[in-house]
Amino acid sequence: MRIIFFAGKGGVGKTSVAAATGIKAAERGKKTVIMSLDVAHSLSDIFDMEKALINQSKGEPVQVGENLWIQELDIQEEIEKNWGDIHKYLSTLLNTTGLDEILAEELAILPGMEEVSLLLHINRYARNNHFDVVLLDCAPTGESLRFISIPTTLEWYINKIFKIEKTLVKYARPVAKRFYDLPLPGEDYFDAIERLFEKLRGVDALLTDPEKTTVRLVTNPEKIVLKETQRAFMYFSLYKMSIDAIIMNRVLPDAVNEPYFQDWRESQKRYVQEAEDYFQPVPLLPVNLFRGEVLGYDNLKALGDKIYGSRNPLDRFFMGKPYELTKVEGKYQLKMKLPFIEKRDVALHKIADELIVRIGGFKRSVMLPRQVAALDSLKATLEGQYLLIHFDS
Ligand SMILES: Nc1ncnc2c1ncn2[C@@H]1O[C@H](COP(=O)(O)OP(=O)(O)O)[C@@H](O)[C@H]1O
Ligand SMILES: [Mg+2]
Numbered sequence: 001m002r003i004i005f006f007a008g009k010g011g012v013g014k015t016s017v018a019a020a021t022g023i024k025a026a027e028r029g030k031k032t033v034i035m036s037l038d039v040a041h042s043l044s045d046i047f048d049m050e051k052a053l054i055n056q057s058k059g060e061p062v063q064v065g066e067n068l069w070i071q072e073l074d075i076q077e078e079i080e081k082n083w084g085d086i087h088k089y090l091s092t093l094l095n096t097t098g099l100d101e102i103l104a105e106e107l108a109i110l111p112g113m114e115e116v117s118l119l120l121h122i123n124r125y126a127r128n129n130h131f132d133v134v135l136l137d138c139a140p141t142g143e144s145l146r147f148i149s150i151p152t153t154l155e156w157y158i159n160k161i162f163k164i165e166k167t168l169v170k171y172a173r174p175v176a177k178r179f180y181d182l183p184l185p186g187e188d189y190f191d192a193i194e195r196l197f198e199k200l201r202g203v204d205a206l207l208t209d210p211e212k213t214t215v216r217l218v219t220n221p222e223k224i225v226l227k228e229t230q231r232a233f234m235y236f237s238l239y240k241m242s243i244d245a246i247i248m249n250r251v252l253p254d255a256v257n258e259p260y261f262q263d264w265r266e267s268q269k270r271y272v273q274e275a276e277d278y279f280q281p282v283p284l285l286p287v288n289l290f291r292g293e294v295l296g297y298d299n300l301k302a303l304g305d306k307i308y309g310s311r312n313p314l315d316r317f318f319m320g321k322p323y324e325l326t327k328v329e330g331k332y333q334l335k336m337k338l339p340f341i342e343k344r345d346v347a348l349h350k351i352a353d354e355l356i357v358r359i360g361g362f363k364r365s366v367m368l369p370r371q372v373a374a375l376d377s378l379k380a381t382l383e384g385q386y387l388l389i390h391f392d393s
Helices: 014-027 051-056 075-098 101-107 111-130 141-177 188-202 203-207 221-237 261-280 296-308
Strands: 001-005 031-038 062-065 068-072 131-135 213-219 240-253 283-290 321-326 332-339 345-352 354-359 364-367 377-383 386-392
Touching: 001 068, 001 141, 014 031, 014 068, 014 131, 014 213, 014 240, 014 296, 031 075, 031 111, 075 101, 075 111, 075 188, 101 345, 131 213, 141 188, 141 203, 141 221, 213 221, 213 377, 221 240, 221 261, 221 321, 221 364, 240 261, 261 283, 261 364, 283 354, 332 364, 345 377, 354 386
Parallel strands: 001 131, 001 213, 031 068, 031 131, 213 240, 240 283
Antiparallel strands: 062 068, 321 332, 332 386, 345 354, 354 364, 377 386
């Protein structure tokens, strides 16, 4: 199964690009589902679908063309299917603490439940081979970063906390009953969590396998949008996901040559160039601004043609990691593949959370995670084709 994430800032064109890619994949005979993780679901809208049809779907895939389905999750349905006993315990707990029953039920929808539900679907599709291709129309950057951290966090929770918690509750129950009014979670709760984990097993490996899963960052040639894309690039890399293309959407076509747009055209040109330098060797796929909104099958198909041309949209456009941040003997180390350089050519600068690496006339900047950006000392060494940057306090 092939999985592609479409991520980026709100409004850059994620949903449109995901849908366009879906059309291209389906036309190649691949059974494709586009799933939406944005609460402001808009897949059905851009396919010009009746809202009633999607509402009746109860969060299951709805066919929109030959080989093509869209799926917008319905959290209430997910709770009934996957979260039953967990949700029941949480709402009882909240209700006992004095909250109104309806409010307690609502609040017992924990942040992350929706994301985990989506992971459950992906894993199920991977296990039963129901679809050849799963495309994910992600929520705006911040939320999708939380999403990709979930598999790792869950792994950690089940290994480190869950087993202890389960044992603790077992022994504490008789004592706790005498002192607290709060209900402790019962066997049902723990069993439900264990079942959930069983269903999620392997999803982490699936998402970090570059043969199967890649991320495409959708961006626009504008300063603020690009900054966010750089950040997203760093975080996805940090979680070991492979980014195989940057889709530079909404570039003004050359035909727009009225003086009014002069400044726009110049600044866009600059930002497209900057993005190319920044993200290389990951390819940048430019897409021009259309005459109007990209709605309906035909327009989306035209968008797909613009993005991919004659390429197969399911190919991995880039393999390998442009950089890798690791911890070696307790110290952070950034490893960048830069063949043919010499140490005296390298200059490093750090401005806030951005690391700028200059090698002769070539400039590369990398957004650093907060804990790394806080470290003052920088040192570079060369090891074969790699430049290693060592951070220290
Ligand atoms: N290349 C383009 N040319 C013109 N309009 C576009 C283009 N790409 C996206 N749009 C329009 O921009 C708006 C936002 O796109 P959308 O895909 O919903 O963004 P996101 O999912 O990132 O929030 C939509 O109205 C869409 O039709
Ligand atoms: Mg969207």
